[in-house]
Amino acid sequence: MIMNKIPVYQPNLSGNEKKYVNDCLDSNWISSKGKYVSLFERGFADYVGVNHATGVCNGTVALHLALVALGISAGDEIIVPTLTYIASVNAIAYTGAIPVFVDSLADTWQMNPQEVRESITPRTKAIMAVHLYGHPCEMSVLKEIADQHKLFLIEDCAEAIGSKYQGHHVGTFGDIATFSFYGNKTITTGEGGMVVTNDQTIFERATHFKGQGLAKYREYWHDVIGYNYRMTNICAAIGLAQLERVDETIQKKCRIADLYKELLKDTNFQVHPEIGDVFHSYWMVSILVSQASDRDQVRQLLTEAGIETRPVFYPVHAMPMYAQKYQRHKVAEDIGWRGINLPSYPDLEVDQIVYICESLKGFKLESI
């Protein structure tokens, strides 16, 4: 049985999205002023459990803004996992700072705290924790290291809306945290992002740099080189409608992950697990195939069955612009070459998941 093509991701826009966007159009508030921006920012801050949130135009600039707000600049070293999406590292490079790569833990796929500790030098300014695919990092240890060495702790929560560590939403542990609302994220605004913090001064610095460095005391007077990283009212309108249904979306995603785990439990495909006192929101359900050499064949088999997949991120230290220094990060390399992201969107149906898992099992039978 071949079903209609099953994408890796697609958003669900069936709530108040259209109503709120039409309200923007009808009222002429389509740019970055308008009530939806502040409603979405407030609602999102409350959802995460932080004092402040400021909307921006995507998750990459959210990271850049966070680094700028912390005063990160040329020559500073920022410790970052190599197993991440390229944006985490590029944002560091935009500031002139140097990304210092660390490997991941084999079980959770998150940055290895022991390697973080060993990578600290007198130039280290911050640790950037990335909650990859929705599994939280080991935040209590990372926070302890940051406090002990007086480093900033930045959380890249682009993939971790709804994820919790010891009962608290990710993004509440560090000095500043960022989110992405790209079309395939748990909440989408089309393109969009958010910077959150509990620190009033850091928040004020972030909003200052986000809005062209406009001085508070005089109109059209700018006292720093800022950026236009603002979110539009239309994006915020979509975001607010998405936020109204976030719990339902996350519940659906977790049910999907549970079903994949159940159906693949006696196979050679290992589903990315949830480990520790955490809530893994399963932005993407990912599997590891037994051998890197099988991955392309497995993906090809699924493609032929009408199932779209993605390779897990390749480790960034291996990419040309970051590979000047020879490095090995064996866990990240192993996961990066054996991992596959399976369809993970909230409206994925049970019979589609059964079909995907049956297709995967077909590979196992042929190859073993």
Ligand SMILES: Cc1ncc(COP(=O)(O)O)c(C=O)c1O
């Ligand atoms: C870990 C991580 N960081 C940052 C980003 C950047 O977000 P955006 O695509 O909204 O710029 C993403 C997005 O895909 C991501 O997965």
